[in-house]
Amino acid sequence: MLSSQRFRFDGESTDSETTMYPAPFRYHRAGSADEAISLLAELGDGARPLAGGQTLLVWMKLRFDEPTDLVDIARIPNLSSIEHDDHQVRIGALATHGRIAASPLARLIPIVHDCANGIADRQVRSRGTIGGSLAAGDPSCDWPALLHTLDAEVLCQGPDGERTIGIGDFVEDLYATALQEGELVTGIRFALPPARSAGAYVGFKRCAPAYPTASAGVQLTLAEDADTCADVRIALGSAGLTPIHATAAEAELRGQALNETTIERAAEAAVAASDPVDDQRGSPAFKRAMLRVLVRRAVGIAIRRCNGESVEHSHEYY
Amino acid sequence: MTWVGKSLRRKEDDRLIRGRGLFTDDELAPGMLHLYILRSPYAHARILDVDVSAAEALPGVACTLTGREVAELCDPYMQLAPGPAANIRDLPMAVDKVVYQGEPVAAVAATSAAIAMDAGLLIEVDYEMLDSVMDVEQSLQDDTVLHDAAGTNRVWHGVFDYGDVDKAFAEAAHVVRIDRLHFHRYSSTPLENNACVAEWTRQGTVEFLCNNSFPGFAQQLLAPGLRLRTDQLHIRTYDVGGSFGNKIWNYVYMALAALASRKAGGQRVKWSEIRTEHLLASGHGNERTFLDTEVALDANGVLTAIRSRHLDDCGAYTRYEPLGCVIWSQVTPATYGIRNLRIDFTQAVTNKCPVVPNRGYSRMQHLWFMERVLDICAHELGIPADEMRLRNYIREFPYETPNGCIYDSGNYPAMLDKAKALIGWDDWQKKQAEARADGRLLGIGIGTTLDSGTNNFGQAQIMNPDLPFSGNSEVATMKLDLEGQIVVCLGTGPSGQGHETAASQVVADELNISPDSVYVRPGFDTAWNTFVGHSGTYASQFAVTGLSAVHGACQKLKAEMRRLAAFMLEAAEEDLDFCTGEEGPELRIKGTDRAINYWFLSNLVNNNNAMLPESLADVTLNVRHVYRPPFKVPDTERKFGNLTLTYAAQLHIAVIEVDRETGRPKILAYSAVDDCGKVINPKIAAGQVHGATNHGIGAALMESFNYDEIGNLLTSTFSDYCPITSMNIPDVQYGNIETPSPFSYNGAKGMGEGGGGPLHTIAAALQDALFAEGIIIDDSHHSPSRVFDRLQEPNRDRRVSVRSG
Known part of the structure; x- marks a missing residue:
């Protein structure tokens, strides 16, 4: 999923490309969002949350990122639901592209299906998550563009509690988001499109x-x-x-x-x-x-x- | 019942589908070490210092290797080039200088691949960057020289002059001038990367499990390089996931794994390449530029002469080169009757990955050139595409080309008819007229190409008269084993072409038994003594060399079996039939029920031989046959002679619409007709045609190795290189005709490379779509972005001029 290009700076060589194994790291599994957040805070700026791993693991294999610790959030309960009422849609951060594509929501709102079902290939879609994709801050990822289209809000939780960030404010720059250290994306929210x-x-x-x-x-x-x-x-x-x-x-x-x-x-x-x-x-x-x-x-x-x-x-x- | 010609299910598939194949990376053994190769991030730099101390200190590291050590333990590889380029010092690791991005500069063997990689990244290398030479024309100026020992970047130069070119130009009705054409750099990216496991034993021999596809050649480079006798190398392959020529020079990496094993005290060392390494540094196809081309035509549009200057970019080392400087001349006139040609051919090194034979090797580049020339002339003179081909095709076979090659058989007009029928030519002509009336850019292109197979290695002497190579050969050994089974060993070392299946079909027909009764050993093994220097799978030759060797071995084994059976049955040899009876395969006296089965025959020789008479003392039921095609050494002065035995042909037609707004070329219809003479296994042949066609479409529209100006490879991942996948492949209408070769025992011609058919065809279709826009298709790669850029900036005025009368 990664283009070596983007890490090349003019006049310099493309370094460390021929790696395939991550640098050594410690692995932690969090049982809840609170636990993940406290672990991340405790472990410091070398720690990264691991969801589906479809961006992070690739970066680590290529040694673009060498975290000291991974906090696995993939098994945190209640972060992968896809639900809506008459007004609002809410997608948990850990919902995979594949599950979103196959959900009743995607049938109800075809634009969601357009996006989710076209991401990468089936393997990536069955592991990669909407929250992970958003947190990567990659301008080529599909979800950020789609969520802009739906004027979504990003639900976050960090050491200072929960907050909601409008999608326009969430992605700040190339690979840079409004997430603070130790803060997780927990979900996405957007208004159910009206009739017509x-x-x-x-x-x-x-x-x-x-x-x-x-x-x-x-x-x-x-x-x-x-x-x-x-x-x-x-x-x-x-x-x-x-x-x-x-x-x-x-x-x-x-x-x-x-x-x-x-x-x-x-x-x-x-x-x-x-x-x-x-x-x-x-x-x-x-x-x-x-x-x-x-x-x-x-x-x-x-x-x-x-x-x-x-x-x-x-x-x-x- | 005959088995040749039937779509017998592939014998190989049972183990492959069940996950019981053995690819090199599958090999695991306790205590095995893993090799990581540290590669140069720079395309051209001096190595000032290599410090491995931190790497060696890492727990789990067995040893490191540096270029200086490699230079002490190895001799440089034999160079094929004559003149100054013969002095290029090619070692498996850079010593004082790197000349392409990805060149090995150090290596680490450790107890796991991850530790080896961690350690590799601890190696400190000091470089002094040098100017990079990224263009062949710039290279030939010699302002920056890559190899000091050679003193020049020019590798080879020669003029191929046939007929009377000047006279033909003087008499021409039209002269078309094309100032520049360019064939791009890509490769075949086989599914399985390069890999090997090496063990430098305490006895001083080296055991290799690898996926090299030309082990006959690899041994001759590896052994002297490692300062060993070839007999001290035990080279084995098993299942290989594709090569397409690309795995011919992985002997360079085999040497590094062997040296690491030696330094680690004889531990087995595995090296398994990752995809980015493969793209960076495992061999690219030849890139070629065609300059100052002039074409003479008569009033009917028949090509009478071509003169042109060709520059081949072979990357940083010569390796298999400069053979490509001659190999193209196997197909000098392509499929056309042109008799006068003067090609001034030069090859030079650049700071890019060294080239390696790549599906269609060197002939494809030339065929693309010839196809572009003919196609551009057709458009400039307003002659319809099909008509232009029909006026120029060779029609009488065998046909001697201006440079002495003999095209064995063919029927190009029949292929054109078939391809037209498959695609619905007349219908598309109508649709094209309608589309054009609507302002849409719809083109129909024809590509005719050759897949010349079974090289005469004597052509190497045209390139360098001192080279001790000529002819060609292949081996098969065959025995009736202890329990009466037929066991066949091949020298070919297949990489997915179904040789076990095809060889079984031949044996089954010769012995009149079921292919199920024939066991063909997978892979290649020097311990079988089933190899010669030419052994391998390359240059579209198995159906001729491999199967002729099998066929010859069958005759020898049958002769022995017949003599034995005649003795035991007290019958005349000519009264015996090979057949299958109630107890399985046997020899039977014609018209009787008296027979002797295979077990009995084998047992007589192997366990129960006291009853055999002296006259049968030479019978071993274990035979070896070497097939040698009937070649002569070419005339090196005139660059004249028969360079290849068979000429399979492909004719493709594509219909492409270019989106005027974005430049996106979309294939609307595609047909591919193949003629590889007698088809051994139609399903395998069809698979190869589809594979070659899809790969060629990928090469034309997607795949390209692009470097920046300082030598960084910009397409070093599959996300950027974008090999074609099923998502991009159009529906290909496939058909075939059979013009049996008179030069092979079975009428078959080698096939599988496909001659780059889609590259020619897609270029022709785009030309047809865009000619009215003032565009000449002058490159073999057509990414949508490139086509878009071309639409903004038509080039016909500066590319082509026509002089008539």
Whole structure:
């Protein structure tokens, strides 16, 4: 799941790439969130929480990270539930991508299925967790972009107690989040989309172990007349150093009739908000061209879903 | 009942599916040590100091190895190149200088792989960085020289001049000039990485379990390198998870494992490569640039002459090179009747991973060049793709090429017809017209290619007249074992091609028994005495060399069995039939029920021989046959001679649509027609065609080794290199025709490499899609990002010019 690229700094070599075993570390298993938090506090800044391990273990094998201690939180009860009431959805941090994809929630809210079912491959999806993915702060991960689209809140618990952080404030920079030392992501919360609202999340990727080259999420609410956009959220993944909330693109659609012209304007605005990096997946110009297509496509699928059509979609290999 | 030609279920699969195979990394033994190789992070640097003291102090570490120690214990590998490049000192570990990123600089053997890695990271190496040479044209300037002992980066240069090129250009109706084409660097990334287990015994021999795919050659490099006789090496392979040529030079790593075992006092040492090491430093395919190409054509678009300058980038060491400088000439005119060619060929080193033979080795690069040339000419002259091919194909066989190679058989127009039928050619022509009317970029491309098999190693002498190589050979040994079983040993060392199955089919037909009664030992083992210097699986030759050896061994064994049976049954040899009776395989007197079974025959020789007469004293029921194809040493002055025995052919058609907005090429339809002469096992052959096709599609659209300007490999993980997976593979319509080879006993031609068909075909389809946009397809790699960039910046005006009249 890791691109060596991102750890290369110009003028320097790609060092320590040919490792496959982590440096020695101590392993602890926490029985509860409280225990995990106190263990992390006690063990200091060399300790990391281990959930599904699909990012952390890879980093450790490549020696990008050499923690002294791992606090295994994977067996903490009650952190992997996927539930909703009439207003709100709540997903436990330890819910795996695979379980989310197979959940009744994913059937109810297709955009969640689009995202969860397209992450990496089946092996990764059955181990990797939504909380771990979010805490990694990787701009290419799918969940942060999706959760921006759904305007989610991140539930955290740390030595100072519990708090809720809006997704926009949670991811601060490349691999940097608002999490404090010893603080865990315990869950995700977002409002159940209202009637006449539906979304789509689409990504282009080269192969299963590669992150998407670019992705876009759109959550659209239609007005009574069914042709006008009442509300919309648009977010982009792999489009900059953090997921991008394309507010200018939203403004092109909100309150407007949905037609080729307005959608194209929104796509343009989304592209203008993006700042993709040059890497082995493509040049910035190429990624912008992809983002334009992705936004258009996501809006199109969202409109069809708003109108009650069932559209199967997931990441597209190219 | 004949078994050859049937899709017999693979004998190998039973153990593989049940998890009972033995791949090298499966080997475990108490006390086994694990080797970690520390590799250079720099592409070009001087090694000032290597300090292993901290590594050696780590508990669990048995020993370390440094380049200086390796230089004391080893002799440099034989160099194949003539001239200054012969002075390149190639040792399994860098001594004073590293010349590519990933080159071994030190190693640690420890009680676990994890401890070895921890220790390896404690080794301190001081480097002084040097300027990197990352481009072949820059390399040839010799401003920075990689190998001081050679004094130049140029490895090899030669001119291949056939026919009367100047006259053909003087008489040409059209001359097309293409200033530059480039074939990119990729490899085959076999599922199983390189691995070996080595034990330097107290008797001074070395035991190897490994996955080398050309053990005949490896022994000849390893033994002198380690200062041993070849007989002191015991090399074994068992199950090997693919090679595609890439595992030919893992003898370099076998040497390091052996030296570590020696230093550790004879403990067994395992080295198992990880994927990033494989991508960085296990061998890449040859990268080639074609400059200043000029093509002469007559008024009908028939190619009459080509002159061109080819620069091959072989990476940091020569290893199997410069053989690639000649091997392409097995297919000099490709599938076309062109008689006049002048190719000025140069190879140079650069600070990249050394190259290794890679599926389609060297011929593919040249075939891609020829296909691009023909295809670009067709577009420039406005001749339809199929028509252009039909006007240029070779039609009479056997056909002697301008450089003396004999194409054994073929029928390219029939393959074209079949591929068209499979893909629905006429229908796609209509759809293309409609798509174009809508402004869509839809292209249809044809690629015709050759998979030349069974090398004449005499071609090495064209490259270096002093090399003591020529011809080719392969061995099979066969015996009637104590209990009457047929046991066959192969010299081929397969890597997944189903040799046990195919050999069983041949034996079954020869003895008129069931393939179930034939046991073919898995893998390769020098202790079987079933090898020659050419032994291995490479260059598409098993169906000819391996099976001819098996066939020959059958004849020898049968002759002995017939003599024995004739004596015991008191019958004439010619009255005996090989058949299967109630008690299993036997020899029977024709038209009677008098027979002798295999157990009885074997027992006579092995346990009960007092009754045998003196006239049967030479019968052992244990035979060895060496097959030698009928080759002559080529004329090295003229660079002329028959370089390969058989020429399997592939013809592919692709329909591709390029998304105008993002440049994404999408394959809408694909057909692949194969002609490998007589097919031994259709299912295995089809599997190889699908495999080669998918790999070629991956190579064209996804897989590429990209370096930055200072020599960092940017695609050193599968996330970046992106080998093709089932998620990217289009539905391939497969078909075949059979034009039996007149040069093999069974009519078969070697196959499996596939000649890079998809690289030619996808380039042609993209050309067809993008020609109207002013784009010339000048590279073999077409990532969507690259196609997108090309759409923004058409290149036809600067790439190609046409002079007519």
